Amino acid sequence: MSSSSTPTSATPEELWRNSTDPNIPWVVQKYGGTSVGKSLESITKIVESYISSRTNVAIVCSARSSHTKALGTTNLLLQASREALTPPSSSSAAGGVSGTTTPFFPKRVGSGFFGKDLSSSVSSLSQLDINGSGRSSSPSPFFSSNRSRSPPKSPTTPSTSAAQEVQDQEEGFHKTVDLIKKGHLEAARVTLRAGPLRDELEDEIERDCESLRGFLYAAQIIDEISPRSQDSIVGTGERLACKIVAAALRDRGVDSELVVLDNIVDASFAAVGGDAALTSAGDQGVAQLGQEFYDHLAVKLGERLRECGQRVPVVTGYFGPVPGSLLAQIGRGYTDLCAALCAVGLKASELQVWKEVDGIFTADPRKVKSARLVPVITPDEAAELTYYGSEVIHPFTMEQVIRARIPIRIKNVENPKGDGTIIYPDEQFPRSLQSTKPDSKAELTVEERMPTAVTIKDSIIVLNIHSNRKTLSHGFLARIFGTLDRAGVVVDLISTSEVHVSMAMQSFTHRHRLTRLLSDLEKIGDVSVSKEMAILSLVGRNMRNAIGSAGAMFTALAKAGVNIEMISQGASEINISCVIEEKDAIKALNVIHDSCLTYPPSPARAIQGLQLS
Template identity: 30%
Template sequence: MKVLKFGGSSVANAQNIKLVIDIVVNSAKDEKLIVVVSAFSKVTDLLQLASRKAAAGDESFKEILIEIEKKHLEAIKELIPISEQSSLLSHIKRIINHLETLLDGCYLLGELSLRTADTILSFGELLSSYIIAEALKQNLKNSGYKDSRELIKTNSHFGKAAVNFEISNQLIIDYFESNENQVVVLPGFIAASLDGINTTLGRGGSDYSAAIMAGALNANQLEIWTDVNGMYTANPKVVKQAQPIAFISYQEAMELSHFGAKVLYPPTIQPVLRKNIPILIKNTFEPDAEGTYISNQEMTYKNPVKGISHIDNITLITLEGPGMIGVTGSSKRLFEVLSYQEINVIFITQASSEHSICIGILNSDADLAQEVINKAFEVEISQNKIDPCIVERNLCIIALVGENMKNHQGLSGRMFSTLGKNNVNIRAIAQGASERNISAVINERDVKKALNTLHENFFEENTKQLNLFVMGVGNVGEKFIEQIHKQNNYLKENLKINVRVVAISNSRKMHFDEEGIDLNEWQSLLQNGETADQENFISAVKDLNLRNSIFVDITANESISKTYEHYLKRNIAVVTCNKIACASEYNNYKKLKNLSQKFNAPFLFETNVGAGLPIIDTVKNLVASGDKVHKIQAVLSGSLNFIFNNFNEENTFHDVVKEAGVQGFTEPDPKIDLSGIDVARKILILIRESGYQMEIEEITNESFMPAECLETTSNEAFFNSLKDHASHFENIYKEALSKDSRLKYVAQFENGKANVGLRFIPKDHPFYNLEGKDNIVLFFTDRYVDQPLLIKGAGAGAAVTASGIFADVIRIGNN
């Protein structure tokens, strides 16, 4: 014999009930079945609401009653042939009339006792089970119905009655020994006291009803049919990558159920655990899916962690003070006073010094717990031996669960390290002696990030998901997104990195998608997005609170560069090609670096100098290895190098600058390049990364541009001014020819001083043959004295800059 239980979602409506009947008919071909059913989906909630409204004198309870009746009558009309409906409709109508009488009584008396509440709530299962039993008879003649109240007997603790197993088991055995039906349908959740009064078995009571039946009859198997494919490695609504667990032990299942795995009610396991009856959790809507098999069968697993679960709405209460040290009975008094108030303690941890004890309870119990604890210790509190209890609300407990965790070292360290890297603050920690559970209390706002981070670390083959928030999708930004889209599969397969673009923004529009933006359609999505707003963008990033979040700044905007600290303080990495932040006041530059370290949030800006060239990374490695930079000589502007390499008798200065802009080598405002400020910022960043303190004002900028050109207020005016001053640039070019030299815009740092300016480079100089848009940097250090360390390559262009940004993102992924 097998026992099958179908939950509320499985019997939500006639369409779902037909699926249930198919499953039952197919299963009944092999052996006898007991089918335990819940109330139709949401009906228990409606009954509870109606009873409260009635007791409060609110006549709208009648509308709810009409809704309940309609829901059941519609199911009958779809499930039962018209010729067979009459007697069933009459029976259901009698039940509804009885319910109406009870609700009218609550309305007239203005009260709702626990006993009455249990009776009212029992109507959900009574209605559903009778309808399903009649529908099953249309498909399987040899089936019947039995009222669970006649078989399961309890005490009179209304709301959550305790089962009298000795009497119940005998009643169940006696009934089924004489029953010849192939299938018997019973209502779950409900029972009766020894004197025949309706009782209920508490939350998840239908599971419990099924387990009681299975245990009493030594069933071959208990099947729990629900709307998911078994127990998952984490809550699939929170962790999209969660997977069903194929096999799990009773103990592991109980741990996961306790910590919020709602597909199974913890007490369910007790009656079958004693008899070693396996439990199979199956999906009504995918009956061919494997499901989760729960038993005491020993199995070996590569992963010692079976699942990650959590409990929301937790309050942490801490009792501490010197008066607890060495004093016996403090813990007893604490738990005793909570027990008297029926406050369930979910989490316990105590310092070895005995100075404090910490407990986790539900938020709903927090006020009462605080009151009674302070009352119980009022003498010690008045004598300053113990402090008034500290109450921290809106927390959450997360837990790693696994039977074999006790045989593996380092799991707790791995768990806490993973959370720490994502700035998830741990308020308290507990681990039982069995070591099958490691629990931690965290802030409720971090639960999604924590669960996803842990799941990624323990279940996803160390695939790290990076969540990108991209600001700026011009030439470089477009190439960056294109590169991500193209390389996504490669990154997943070879580097175990899953890069998702969660947000994109330009100066006009922004678009968010928590599940990741479809990069095939990002341009149209952005075009139809909401109005861009920096404050709203920052708020949205913070509110999403995703693991491994990276803010990517692909602009040259000063106001955006001032937002970095907001991200870093929330453990959100910053990757930027925007030079303004790192070239701002030294104190601001240093503050950003310090915030990065303090909050474990990478701050990477390799593309600030040399686009995709590894210049900054090289400097960092030199300094980290103990070398000291004394002198830097560099051509750091790919745009200026392109301009002066192509400026000659055939191409005017105006035309070459125009072409540089078309090819994406210059900033949108070309004055930033031609004024020398861009090069000054770059050399300043290299100086600072080399370990020196310097401000931008200390760099001598020897401009070759006429003042009138730099004072223009628009690009159109600027280019017109280049035409007006064409002779100025021609004279510079002619002077270079006369000296048999080439024009290069050079940055230099030596002896604590720095300058940038146009230089005449002779043929024997390393800079002379620098072609196209290339950059070159010479580092003279303690180790590179006679022959400098030289880095050379393309230093401008959308594609190479985008690749440099992409490389920084991958660095974070590999960290």
């Protein structure tokens, strides 16, 4: 139906809403950047289907990606940060902002979809850095920041070198900000029907991007971006994405509310694992936040989302500056963590992670045609698969939900009717599973399960170090690990003896880092490097009780003529890994899948198969 024959937005009576019944269960749905960028129509239908089945829904969104994560908004924001600290010319950096004040908080103009009247704003959601938030008391369910200053202007330049200055202005972070703004404006125009709703959304995008531009320009002037400022810059991506999603849902008849979490971490956190908790150093000496901090945050998130009433919360995955920096403490996976903590705070029946695949497969279906969907998996298995190349969900994020005994379901945004893959807490793990054959009533007990999946991690190098001072072999390993720690290097696999160590790790992006590491390690022993390698990992919960899993794996590789560089088995005994040449990766993946993850044609299986057919 064309926009000319339909209303610009649904009336309040027509909107889909959550229930106020406290007995109705909650589901927290996390959507990745690609889903936000390409599948808003599907997201709307998914939300409507859950509400219609008497389930309350809360949505957490990543920054949008129109094509791939590499070209996504977060990467562009990080690029803009780097560009702000490398100005195109000294004359441009010396220029001033003519006739403006610090351009971080553009003024609200008018009222409407995002609201101006903030009389009922939540005190814990005040202004911060680039954007803030407040609750709208207008009939519209959406709110945005209460800004008090005039919109920033693009930096002006001295008249003495106008042509060069204008060219410089168009380069660097200005060009990247323009690219971000253009992409989001195009998304708004494609996603929403013409009307006041879309007009105000476009104004919001303009304001946010110009605020970002002013913020970066100020950073360029002082030649510094603090960790807190970097967090706020990156958080712009989630704010922009959620504004589009919230507006799109409302335009399609879902009563939604934009929830910006910039100030959810407030002074109350100081006593529950805030700055005082940053005392014990973790990996590479980065102080870590305690579990008490995350427990407190989950409670506050649950309280905030319940304040939305019947409106469907659309939550920014970015939840504001945390002690020690959000990126340093959690990394790029903070959106998944936010969704997990929302699920814990709401005591949700399920956390759903919506991707562009049907769930977790026994192998990469793009590389192994016979790969099949895994219906149920344990947290340990999911963690191993994530670490060794299959992007599932970060183990720390998963831990927050699993410890609250909330299952996680991986589903396909383009195939919402599919069952997906569910990650059960160990104590809830089903003791039997239905056969994967359609209409089959046969069950396989957990003890009969095959290994769960096989995965490949590409772009690996192997460092072999042989001690050249055998009389000091007792300090050999300590010196190696001390060198790796100082270099900030993460080792994926390791195989050791008294005087020899083999280590597999991700290839270095910058060659000089490898050169410097090799120079330091050569002071300890003789070093050789094997490049263009891959880690092949066989993962399975029941492998610790299975006899012959390793033998079957290595026999299959030997028959296929695949040479093994090194072997390692995890302490959990649910993972057997080996390093092979990268050129053999796909062949090895298929060989192991066919030999170790396909049920053998035993007489009992053959009889069972005949009975089921």
